[in-house]
Amino acid sequence: MSNQTAWKTRYEKAMLGIFGEPQLVLTEGHGVWVEDEDGKSYMDLLGGIAVNALGHAHPKIAEAVAEQAAKVMHVSNFFTTPVAIELGEKIRKITALPGQEPSDSAKVFLANSGTEANEAALKIVKSWGNQHGKSRVLALEHGFHGRSLGALSITHKPNYRKPFEPLIPNVQWIEAGNTAALEDAFLQGDVAGIFVEPIQGEAGVLPLSAQYLQKVRQLCDAHGALMVVDEVQTGIGRTGAWMGHHFAQVTPDVITLAKALGGGMPIGATVTMTEDASGVLHPGDHGTTFGGNPVAAAAALAVLNEIDSHALVNHAKQLGATWMKNIIDLENDHIRQVRGRGLLIGIELDADYAGQVVKQALEAGFIVNAANPRTVRLAPPLIISQDEADSFTDALPDIIEKALKNTNQNLEAN
Ligand SMILES: Cc1ncc(COP(=O)(O)O)c(C=O)c1O
Numbered sequence: 001m002s003n004q005t006a007w008k009t010r011y012e013k014a015m016l017g018i019f020g021e022p023q024l025v026l027t028e029g030h031g032v033w034v035e036d037e038d039g040k041s042y043m044d045l046l047g048g049i050a051v052n053a054l055g056h057a058h059p060k061i062a063e064a065v066a067e068q069a070a071k072v073m074h075v076s077n078f079f080t081t082p083v084a085i086e087l088g089e090k091i092r093k094i095t096a097l098p099g100q101e102p103s104d105s106a107k108v109f110l111a112n113s114g115t116e117a118n119e120a121a122l123k124i125v126k127s128w129g130n131q132h133g134k135s136r137v138l139a140l141e142h143g144f145h146g147r148s149l150g151a152l153s154i155t156h157k158p159n160y161r162k163p164f165e166p167l168i169p170n171v172q173w174i175e176a177g178n179t180a181a182l183e184d185a186f187l188q189g190d191v192a193g194i195f196v197e198p199i200q201g202e203a204g205v206l207p208l209s210a211q212y213l214q215k216v217r218q219l220c221d222a223h224g225a226l227m228v229v230d231e232v233q234t235g236i237g238r239t240g241a242w243m244g245h246h247f248a249q250v251t252p253d254v255i256t257l258a259k260a261l262g263g264g265m266p267i268g269a270t271v272t273m274t275e276d277a278s279g280v281l282h283p284g285d286h287g288t289t290f291g292g293n294p295v296a297a298a299a300a301l302a303v304l305n306e307i308d309s310h311a312l313v314n315h316a317k318q319l320g321a322t323w324m325k326n327i328i329d330l331e332n333d334h335i336r337q338v339r340g341r342g343l344l345i346g347i348e349l350d351a352d353y354a355g356q357v358v359k360q361a362l363e364a365g366f367i368v369n370a371a372n373p374r375t376v377r378l379a380p381p382l383i384i385s386q387d388e389a390d391s392f393t394d395a396l397p398d399i400i401e402k403a404l405k406n407t408n409q410n411l412e413a414n
Pocket of ligand 1 (some may be wrong): 116144202
């Protein structure tokens with residue numbers, strides 16, 4: 001029995017099976033590479049789903065975590081630490097529009113995950129609504145904001161929601177990118193706030209246009225509603241800007257962050273950007289034991305400083321654009337569309353066999369995932385080099401060919 005198989009048997013016995021069988025048991029990594037229990041190496045083009053911004057085992061993160069753990073690892077929220085404050089200051093800077101100083105209104109709440117960051121944002125919207133006599137929350141079709149009951153209430157996928165209904169009431173779904181539907185929803189009145197992702201990652205890497213985001217801002221201003229932008233997957237430089245919505249030159253009322261913020265350490269943040277949003281919650285309205293944890297904060301500071309000092313935001317922009325062009329230039333008949341921004345890329349196939357592509361990619365030594373049945377998602381570490389990206393582009397036609405062959409064989413067998 002391989003080491004992998006032995007570990008998988010133990011996994012099945014010990015762990016609640018909500019993620020299905022793990023594809024691999026990974027033991028260590030370096031840069032964009034990870035190694036499994038049997039010693040096989042893979043190029044990680046998923047980066048823990050947009051988390052490992054600096055790749056695996058980055059020495060600056062490891063050092064920051066070790067140093068902080070040896071100083072103070074946790075204090076309750078009756079207290080704070082220099083590192084949590086420094087992180088708050090840094091987050092204010094990266095969330096401000098490029099070239100602008102953070103507004104005095106911008107304030108940071110540190111949480112532990114994307115779901116929790118959105119949970120706090122939803123409480124801000126609900127409370128804002130209660131204070132102003134508004135009860136409806138708008139969310140976009142195919143949007144994903146997390147799995148806790150609040151975040152799930154604004155997450156669209158019926159399979160995720162059904163077993164847990166009834167969820168929070170008065171959520172209205174609108175078609176992403178459809179300006180007329182957006183205007184209509186606001187005209188019905190009573191809107192407390194709206195949640196959008198600049199690129200719907202879990203839905204299959206579906207970008208919103210700058211015009212759409214600007215329209216959301218305008219309508220929120222006109223109707224006294226809060227605009228929440230979920231940057232959990234798109235934030236921290238991934239799209240070639242610090243924030244995925246920056247290209248639209250709008251300032252939301254609330255921004256939520258997680259994933260790449262800690263480079264692998266669990267941390268999230270809810271950033272209130274405007275006076276309206278920053279004034280909603282008062283002491284006692286919300287809380288968390290671990291939010292602001294100094295070790296997680298030290299990791300996040302190391303990530304943000306490293307991204308700054310190596311100009312990785314610009315690297316993501318340049319490399320992402322070249323990479324997308326190179327995949328398009330393959331002129332592969334089975335690739336319908338390549339979309340995204342920076343290093344969040346969706347490769348849409350001509351039919352529903354993205355799952356097979358993921359399998360064949362793994363065989364070939366690349367970790368990618370299927371964001372939907374026909375879209376392969378790339379969200380690699382921001383440190384990935386052109387050569388590393390090219391090696392996947394070169395291998396892609398063969399991976400697709402093998403995936404198709406397997407899909408057809410499976411169809412025949414059935
Ligand atoms: C856009 C978006 N929001 C929220 C979440 C939930 O974040 P977490 O899994 O850290 O709770 C995710 C996770 O995939 C996400 O992509």
